[in-house]
Structure formats: structure tokens, C-alpha cells
Amino acid sequence: xxxxxxxxxxxxxxxxxxxxxxxxxxxxxxxxxxxxxxxxxxxxxxxxxxxxxxxxxxxxxxxxxxxxxxxxxxxxxxxxxxxxxxxxxxxxxxxxxxxxxxxxxxxxxxxxxxxxxxxxxxxxxxxxxxxxxxxxxxxxxxxxxxxxxxxxxxxxxxxxxxxxxxxxxxxxxxxxxxxxxxxxxxxxxxxxxxxxxxxxxxxxxxxxxxxxxxxxxxxxxxxxxxxxxxxx
Amino acid sequence: xxxxxxxxxxxxxxxxxxxxxxxxxxxxxxxxxxxxxxxxxxxxxxxxxxxxxxxxxxxxxxxxxxxxxxxxxxxxxxxxxxxxxxxxxxxxxxxxxxxxxxxxxxxxxxxxxxxxxxxxxxxxxxxxxxxxxxxxxxxxxxxxxxxxxxxxxxxxxxxxxxxxxxxxxxxxxxxxxxxxxxxxxxxxxxxxxxxxxxxxxxxxxxxxxxxxxxxxxxxxxxxxxxxxxxxxxxxxxxxxxxxxxxxxxxxxxxxxxxxxxxxxxxxxxxxxxxxxxxxxxxxxxxxxxxxxxxxxxxxxxxxxxxxxxxxxxxxxxxxxxxxxxxxxxxxxxxxxxxxxxxxxxxxxx
Numbered sequence: 001x002x003x004x005x006x007x008x009x010x011x012x013x014x015x016x017x018x019x020x021x022x023x024x025x026x027x028x029x030x031x032x033x034x035x036x037x038x039x040x041x042x043x044x045x046x047x048x049x050x051x052x053x054x055x056x057x058x059x060x061x062x063x064x065x066x067x068x069x070x071x072x073x074x075x076x077x078x079x080x081x082x083x084x085x086x087x088x089x090x091x092x093x094x095x096x097x098x099x100x101x102x103x104x105x106x107x108x109x110x111x112x113x114x115x116x117x118x119x120x121x122x123x124x125x126x127x128x129x130x131x132x133x134x135x136x137x138x139x140x141x142x143x144x145x146x147x148x149x150x151x152x153x154x155x156x157x158x159x160x161x162x163x164x165x166x167x168x169x170x171x172x173x174x175x176x177x178x179x180x181x182x183x184x185x186x187x188x189x190x191x192x193x194x195x196x197x198x199x200x201x202x203x204x205x206x207x208x209x210x211x212x213x214x215x216x217x218x219x220x221x222x223x224x225x226x227x228x229x230x231x232x
Numbered sequence: 233x234x235x236x237x238x239x240x241x242x243x244x245x246x247x248x249x250x251x252x253x254x255x256x257x258x259x260x261x262x263x264x265x266x267x268x269x270x271x272x273x274x275x276x277x278x279x280x281x282x283x284x285x286x287x288x289x290x291x292x293x294x295x296x297x298x299x300x301x302x303x304x305x306x307x308x309x310x311x312x313x314x315x316x317x318x319x320x321x322x323x324x325x326x327x328x329x330x331x332x333x334x335x336x337x338x339x340x341x342x343x344x345x346x347x348x349x350x351x352x353x354x355x356x357x358x359x360x361x362x363x364x365x366x367x368x369x370x371x372x373x374x375x376x377x378x379x380x381x382x383x384x385x386x387x388x389x390x391x392x393x394x395x396x397x398x399x400x401x402x403x404x405x406x407x408x409x410x411x412x413x414x415x416x417x418x419x420x421x422x423x424x425x426x427x428x429x430x431x432x433x434x435x436x437x438x439x440x441x442x443x444x445x446x447x448x449x450x451x452x453x454x455x456x457x458x459x460x461x462x463x464x465x466x467x468x469x470x471x472x473x474x475x476x477x478x479x480x481x482x483x484x485x486x487x488x489x490x491x492x493x494x495x496x497x498x499x500x501x502x503x504x505x506x507x508x509x510x511x512x513x514x515x516x517x518x519x520x521x522x523x524x525x526x527x528x529x530x531x532x533x534x535x536x537x538x539x540x541x542x543x544x545x546x547x548x549x550x551x552x553x554x555x556x557x558x559x560x561x562x563x564x565x566x567x568x569x570x571x572x573x574x575x576x577x578x579x580x581x
Contacts, residue, residue: 026559034553038504041548059551061433067553069523072500095491
């Protein structure tokens with residue numbers, strides 16, 4: 001049998017932070033995140049609040065990390081869409097993932113435009129045609145409010161209801177959408193088509209992903225009795 | 233047959249390691265005298281004036297007389313003042329009767345603990361002053377200290393100050409105590425004490441010099457920039473009064489970068505400054521992959537655009553992350569693992 005030796009990894013630079021991060025980065029801990037949006041730099045000084053002024057002063061002194069290749073100041077780059085594209089990507093094929101994403105958005109736009117042209121005059125205003133708005137709203141509708149976590153107490157493992165952070169909620173919503181589209185589709189349907197279908201259903205609070213969210217909520221409600229097992 | 237001839241020194245067990253060599257004051261003085269004498273001899277040898285022989289002259293003379301091909305500069309022959317060569321050490325902490333001078337000697341880290349005691353004493357002082365002010369119903373002064381312009385001493389600097397080794401935990405506890413002290417409203421009383429442990433950080437991080445514009449034969453202003461990302465190296469020349477044409481290695485960007493993401497990255501600096509149709513760019517790039525080359529050209533063009541733009545906008549570009557070199561490179565593979573992080577498949581038997 002072969003032992004897999006795990007050499008203790010030390011970062012090559014000296015870390016002045018108190019808590020050693022589990023995942024280390026090539027940047028010094030004093031580096032701050034870059035702010036790419038043009039609008040935040042065009043605000044005049046008077047409109048800023050105290051916190052924003054302090055933040056601005058801090059930014060003037062500290063070094064800033066380089067902007068990643070997926071981020072840009074153009075109107076077409078959206079951090080949520082980039083995150084979703086990265087989650088859809090398989091074996092680093094970003095070109096394919098990005099093309100699938102753009103095809104999905106195009107498919108959504110086409111379906112909505114079809115509906116728009118067929119609808120009578122009074123309903124035309126209620127139909128949302130912007131695919132980005134539909135995407136964001138659908139993701140928001142899919143996000144669970146409360147999650148379950150396994151806690152072992154006295155030998156038995158219980159499912160305990162636990163609050164979720166924003167990042168975790170977004171991650172779960174995206175993960176459910178993608179797994180749903182990959183598994184429950186006919187062999188011949190393309191991914192963009194199925195994804196656009198799911199997103200439109202989620203936008204209207206219908207569909208299997210929303211059902212999954214409701215099931216999770218019901219389980220959390222059922223296990224309310226164990227909520228006091230949580231210690232954090 | 234067993235070796236029986238043992239010396240008395242070896243017979244003594246449980247002897248601790250001798251530790252770093254302790255230099256006496258007389259020894260250091262002698263070294264300083266020898267250094268000064270040697271400096272004058274060296275000046276005579278080189279034909280210079282012994283009175284005005286500086287440290288740089290000494291370094292140059294030694295490099296000339298003892299040329300060395302060693303890579304590590306610290307390993308080459310050098311002649312420096314003894315205070316730089318011999319690390320500052322604590323003098324012996326106990327008197328002739330063997331009793332230590334400091335009351336915290338037996339803690340092992342006497343300077344650290346005495347520093348913590350002092351700081352806590354100041355903290356209690358400030359609290360007492362605060363209570364007095366409250367008792368007299370006077371308003372508490374709340375001037376906000378400028379946190380952005382100063383930083384605390386780093387662990388190494390603190391170690392140098394105390395002449396003692398500190399652990400990370402000790403250092404973080406000390407910094408936490410200082411932060412608590414600073415957070416109190418009446419901390420201005422102990423401002424002198426706090427200033428001993430804080431250092432000024434240069435307010436503007438614009439240490440880089442922005443080059444002025446150059447003009448070519450037709451009178452068109454242009455500026456060059458260099459950028460790198462992973463293994464890709466790029467140089468960009470940005471011309472004024474242009475139509476927004478970008479040429480990479482002789483080909484148009486539409487042919488060189490078929491992927492939309494790369495073209496977006498190339499246009500990012502121009503779009504951020506709002507100068508999309510106003511500049512022409514000619515760049516050369518080599519090495520790396522498709523995304524690395526795009527990142528390298530982005531950095532090069534951002535650096536070139538600095539000369540066309542006001543200082544405020546340069547600061548905005550820096551805060552948007554356009555002017556930082558991306559330090560992320562491919563992580564090395566480690567022995568005993570399949571890749572940088574992936575371990576070999578675990579087999580039970």
C-alpha cells in the first residue's frame with residue numbers, strides 16, 4: 001500500500017495576519033479588492049457617508065489586487081453571471097460555458113419576445129424582456145432562507161435547521177439549477193434550452209427547483225425541535 | 233569491547249545547548265577600533281583620503297580587491313561596522329551574586345511581559361481619567377485618530393525593539409491590547425506612548441513615476457508600456473488621435489483573440505477611462521496562453537495610458553486593479569503528490 005505523504009505547505013512570504021488562512025493566496029493580506037464600476041468613482045466628495053470616506057482613505061494607502069480576467073467595467077460583465085458560468089464550466093472549458101450562457105440568455109429573450117408580441121395590449125407592460133433581470137429574479141426566488149446541517153449528538157446524527165450566509169444561499173440556488181438541468185432532461189434537448197425553461201419557471205415561482213427549496217423549508221420546519229443543538 | 237575512556241565533560245548529562253555566542257562590551261569596543269584602523273589602511277591602499285572614506289567606498293574597494301562570483305550577496309567578503317555585523321544582544325541580566333535585576337526574569341520573556349504590564353497600566357490610567365471626567369460631567373474628547381495613515385510595528389520590528397524572540401500569539405495579544413487602548417475616547421493622554429509603537433505609512437501609494445508623452449515624426453503623441461501575466465510578456469504603444477484600432481503582433485485583435493473575454497479585457501482600460509475611439513494601439517506579446525497574453529496587454533496598455541491622463545484618474549485606475557501586476561502563477565508540483573494539491577489515490581491495501 002502506498003502512503004500519500006502530505007508535505008506541510010508554507011507560504012513563501014511572511015504573513016503578518018493573525019489567523020493562518022486554510023487557503024492561502026499569493027497576495028499579501030494587506031491587499032484590498034479592486035472596485036471596477038465607473039459610477040463609484042464619479043460621486044462627488046460631499047455625497048459620501050463617514051464609512052465611505054474612511055474606506056476611500058484606506059484605499060489611498062493600501063495596495064490593491066489586480067482585477068481578475070472575468071471582471072471588467074463594461075455593462076455586459078455581471079459578477080453573478082460570471083459565477084454561474086464558472087459553476088457550469090467543466091474541466092476548464094470557459095469558452096464553451098460562456099457560449100452556453102449567452103445562448104441561454106438569447107433563448108430567454110426570444111421566448112419573452114414571442115410572448116410579448118402575442119399578448120394583448122394591457123398585458124404587454126407586465127412581461128419582462130430583459131434576460132439579466134429574469135436571471136437575477138429567478139436566482140433570488142430559488143435561494144433558500146434556512147438550511148439543514150448534520151450535527152452528531154450522543155451517537156445519533158440530527159438534521160438541525162441553521163441560518164445560511166448570502167454566499168451559501170447563492171451557491172445552493174445555482175447548484176440546484178445546474179444539477180436539475182443536467183439530470184432531468186431528455187437526451188436530445190440542449191442545455192441552453194433547458195436552462196432557459198428552468199429560469200423562466202423559477203422567475204414565476206414554479207418549477208422543480210422552487211419545489212426543492214420548499215421541501216427544504218418544510219424539513220427545516222419539521223426539525224424545529226432540534227434547533228437548540230446549534231451552538232454557533 | 234566497550235569504550236570506557238570517557239571525559240568528565242561527556243559524563244555530565246542534561247546540559248542545555250550553549251545558545252548564541254555572547255559578546256562582551258570590551259570585545260565589541262576592540263572590534264570597532266580594529267574596524268576604524270582597517271578602514272584607514274584600506275584608504276591608504278586605494279590611494280584615497282583616510283578622513284573622508286565612506287562605507288560605499290569601503291564596499292567598492294572590497295569588491296575590487298576580493299572579487300567573488302558567489303550569487304548570494306551575504307556570502308561575499310564584506311567589511312562593515314561591527315554594530316551591523318554582530319547582532320545587538322542583551323547584556324547579562326544578573327548581578328555578581330547571581331540574582332537577576334528584573335523582577336520578571338524567571339518568566340523567560342521579561343521584556344515582553346513588562347511591556348504588557350506597562351501598556352495595561354496606561355490603559356487603566358486612561359480609564360481612571362475617563363471616570364474622573366464623567367464624575368465632573370465634562371464631555372469626553374472624541375478626536376478620531378487617523379487610522380489610515382499609520383500602521384502598528386511589525387513582529388520583527390517589535391522583536392528588534394525588545395531584543396527578545398516573540399511568538400505570533402504574543403504579538404497578536406500585544407496588538408489587540410494597543411487597539412483596545414486606542415479605541416478609548418481619552419486615549420490622547422497616552423499619545424506619546426502609543427506613537428512609540430506606530431509607524432507612518434506613506435499616504436499616497438503613487439510611488440511610481442509617470443513618464444511624459446513622446447512625439448513621433450508626424451507629431452502624434454504616443455506612450456509605451458510593458459506588462460506581464462504568468463509567463464506572457466507584452467509591450468504596448470498607445471497613439472493619440474486614433475480611431476480605436478488595435479493591432480497585436482501584426483494582426484488585428486479580431487483575428488488574434490477570437491474569444492470575446494480576451495477582447496473585453498483589452499478594451500477594459502479604455503472603457504474605464506471613456507476613451508474607446510480616441511486611441512490607436514500597436515502591441516507585441518509573447519509567451520503564456522490566450523488569457524495570460526490578454527492580461528499582459530491589458531496591464532501594458534493601462535501603464536501606457538497613465539501618461540495621457542490626470543493624476544486623479546491614475547489613482548482611480550489603480551483602485552480598479554488595472555495597474556497591479558497579477559502575482560498568481562502556476563503552483564509547483566510537490567513530491568509524493570500527483571499535482572500541486574491533488575494527492576495520489578488512497579488505496580487501502
